[in-house]
Amino acid sequence: xxxxxxxxxxxxxxxxxxxxxxxxxxxxxxxxxxxxxxxxxxxxxxxxxxxxxxxxxxxxxxxxxxxxxxx
Numbered sequence: 001x002x003x004x005x006x007x008x009x010x011x012x013x014x015x016x017x018x019x020x021x022x023x024x025x026x027x028x029x030x031x032x033x034x035x036x037x038x039x040x041x042x043x044x045x046x047x048x049x050x051x052x053x054x055x056x057x058x059x060x061x062x063x064x065x066x067x068x069x070x071x
Contacts, residue, residue, distance in 0.1 A: 004050060005066040007042045013071035015040055020068040032059055034069060 001016055015038050018026055033054045034040065043051040043058060050066045052059055 001070045003067045004040065004042060004052065004061075004069045004071060005045075005063055007071055009042050009044055012039050012041045014038070015069060015071055017070045018068055019070055025065070025068065029065070029069070032057070040069070040071065 003019075004013075007013055015034060015036055017036055018029055018034070020026060029035070038054060041053040043053055048063050050061050050063070052061060052066075
């Protein structure tokens, strides 16, 4: 398993788990459609931010969030 921070651009992954004890963070990611079993694609890595695609949306997340999403 690896985090989205280390994932290759343009490859579709399946989210295996969200690794954080912060319930607010888990809730926020769930509201984006980011939960176990869902597909996610890294569009690009730019400095400390990562552009990801989940379902029909594109989101810009920071490295902290990217490290919490395990694929």
